[in-house]
Amino acid sequence: MISQLFPVKKDYKYYDDDKFHxxxxxxxxxxxxxxxxxxxxxxxxxxxxxxxxxxxxxxxxxxxxxxxxxxxxxxxxxxxxxxxxxxxxxxxxxxxxxxxxxxxxxxxxxxxxxxxxxxxxxxxxxxxxxxxxxxxxxxxxxxxxxxxxxxxxxxxxxxxxxxxxxxxxxxxxxxxxxxxxxxxxxxxxxxxxxxxxxxxxxxxxxxxxxxxxxxxxxxxxxxxxxxxxxxxxxxxxxxxxxxxxxxxxxxxxxxxxxxxxxxxxxRICSFEYIYFSRPDSLIENINVYEIRERCGEKLYEQHPVKADVVIGVPDSGVPAAIGYSKVSGIPFKPILVKNKYIGRSFILPKQEMREKIVNLKLNPILDEIKGKHVVIIDDSIVRGTTSRRLVYILRKAGAKKIHFRSASPPIIAPCYLGVDTPRKKDLISYNHMKKNIEKILDVDSLEFLSMENLIEILGGYNYCFGCFTGNYPVHKKNDIFTYEKK
Ligand code: SF4
Known part of the structure; x- marks a missing residue:
């Protein structure tokens, strides 16, 4: 059922934005x-x-x-x-x-x-x-x-x-x-x-x-x-x-x-490099774009696959797709076109309408996809609803095989250090093993960047990796402190 692919929150935000914020x-x-x-x-x-x-x-x-x-x-x-x-x-x-x-x-x-x-x-x-x-x-x-x-x-x-x-x-x-x-x-x-x-x-x-x-x-x-x-x-x-x-x-x-x-x-937030920060920013004097491109390169080295085209999910998946293409030799094509003017708040349409407008935010160039073996790269997979929607769009456009790649490790824990994340029970990687997620997303293969490679790319352990590991630099419950009255 298409409708099951697009669960929507009860509030006014239609485009169920499946990302950390x-x-x-x-x-x-x-x-x-x-x-x-x-x-x-x-x-x-x-x-x-x-x-x-x-x-x-x-x-x-x-x-x-x-x-x-x-x-x-x-x-x-x-x-x-x-x-x-x-x-x-x-x-x-x-x-x-x-x-x-x-x-x-x-x-x-x-x-x-x-x-x-x-x-x-x-x-x-x-x-x-x-x-x-x-x-x-x-x-x-x-x-x-x-x-x-x-x-x-x-x-x-x-x-x-x-x-x-x-x-x-x-x-x-x-x-x-x-x-x-x-x-x-x-x-x-x-x-x-x-x-x-x-x-x-x-x-x-x-x-x-x-x-x-x-x-x-x-x-x-x-x-x-x-x-x-x-x-x-x-x-x-x-x-x-x-x-x-x-x-x-x-x-x-x-x-x-x-x-x-x-x-x-x-212990700077590693997700700044993966998704939050602009690619033209330096964070701790490290170029955000370069990190994203290297994540794509490592993804291919980790799990090579034969394909006709590499696609990056705009915007933050694109540098990783370019990196993947560079190392693999598979051509990168910007054939998922994003509507740049889409806001976060849509008036909630009726279910019937929701089923018809799945391509509202991202629309593929059909001729470039039909009959092709496609590698699609996103910066991360959070609940999996966006990924399912994308796969549905690509299948509808005639893709023969779809290999999904996440340019970050599986997200298994929420964040309480300044980032809006879904609850643990809503994180697809917390609830399912990779093989199961492949089935849920309806892809031919699925791979995540490994923790080891992310650490290597970032140059060490001086980061918060809490949402990938469940270990945070500040411990919510164990942090004992005293408060003195003036
Ligand atoms: S848990 Fe850590 S790495 Fe994950 S979003 Fe929060 S601060 Fe960033």
Whole structure:
């Protein structure tokens, strides 16, 4: 039954997007002089749009005051709603593009968050990418101390409220951030704006990316990915180290640590290379495109197969398909055509209509497929619903044999470190052995990139491989910590 191939969530999202989703991109610029903050944040967030499409917001530092604007929708929708653009010109700006998970889709959870310091003198604003595993616990504690929260359940607001709490007469912003990070556990890359200074910091495992660069000798840039820095004409310097804090103000830029080096380790999310990041970005100074191409090369070396054509599932499966083609000599052809304008939200059509529009997002060039032996490569297989749909499309187009390849190992566990994933029970590789998945997908053969090869391609073990292994750099249950009242 075709209808069984296309299960749809009960909500309005028709195109059941069978992928992991990153939960946000963050961007910030600080200059010692006035700059075009509105254009810079618009371009920076636009470059990071792939990291979140549900909401967007920014805070500008202008003459010592912080002004914010945020709204639902894509980056350009948010900026289109600004009526008085002049008031958002200043010398520093931070922004956020959101994909909601922790805290849901409430408007109250849109970042940046802002508030006053402990003494009510300074305004502070923050943007955060990641997920705290102990946010609920800290929030409860803070609420019991009488601290109010605006959002319904945002873990980012927990970081803000802790920093606010520790910003008393005796603590600088740096000290308040250091105290805050003693209590928070999980994945966090954060940019803070306050009192004519900007601070950026990263958790001791460096799970979510954050890099910095410069626009000119007076302006510093922080961005989730280097494509953000490129988009404003800046140059990349390096990624923040795990557990590092950088603070820039009118006088200088200071590099400091939240933890001693021996208490930090690099465990950046390996899925950034597989799917999340843009292929034109560098993450930890490693070219994302090259990693994807090498995954394709290794896939062929692992499991050679004879075929007429290699296809990559647009967009993130394409570099692996090119790599596979290079090593195998099987021609790569971009014959799965993607509708680039498809959004995430479709009005739910009736079942009858759903069965007719399976080619809405991806449509094959029929003559290139009919009677052919096809290798099709996707970056990963999550629930398997997209893969089944693709195989159905190719079979309908007349493919004689279909060999499916995943450019990453089987996904067997969900993520709780800042990525929206299906539950374990919905992950096809958690529930089924490879032979069974072959049958479910209706393919002639199925192979995944091995863990050994992924580790070799990435150059070691300094990564989180949690969704492939079930072992995470931060342990949700065993993480014992104490929380001290002020
Ligand atoms: S479990 Fe680790 S590797 Fe997987 S998505 Fe989450 S942070 Fe990335």
């Amino acid at each position: 990153d939960e946000c991109g963050i961007f910030g610029v600080y200059s010692t002089e006035k700059i075009d903050t509105l254009s810079l944040i618009q371009f920076g967030l636009f470059a990071l749009q792939h990291r979140g499409q549900e909401a967007c917001g920014f805070s500008v530092l202008r003459d010592g005051f912080i002004l914010s604007h945020k709204s639902e929708g894509l980056v350009l929708d948010c900026f289109r709603k600004i009526s008085n653009s002049k008031c958002y010109q200043g010398n520093a700006v931070i922004g956020h593009t959101r994909y909601s998970t922790e805290g849901g889709q409430s408007k109250k959870n849109i970042q940046p968050f802002f508030g006053k310091d402990y003494n009510g003198k300074s305004t502070i604003s923050i943007v955060h990418n990641g997920n705290l595993v102990n946010a609920k616990y800290i929030r409860k504690k803070l609420e019991s101390e009488g601290i109010n929260f605006i959002s319904e359940s945002s873990d980012s607001e927990v970081i803000l409220r802790l920093i606010q709490k520790y910003l008393d007469n005796n603590s600088s912003l740096e000290e308040a951030i250091k105290k805050t990070t003693i209590y928070i556990k999980g994945a966090y890359s954060v940019i803070v704006l306050m009192d004519n200074k900007i601070a950026a910091f990263r958790d001791p495992n460096g799970i979510r990316p954050l890099c910095y660069g410069m626009l000119d000798d007076k302006s510093y840039i922080f961005s989730s990915e280097t494509c953000g820095i490129d988009s404003v004409g800046g140059f990349y310097i390096r990624d923040l180290f795990p557990g590092e804090i950088i603070i820039a103000d009118k006088k200088s830029i200071q590099f400091s640590v939240l933890r001693k080096k021996e208490h930090t380790r690099k």
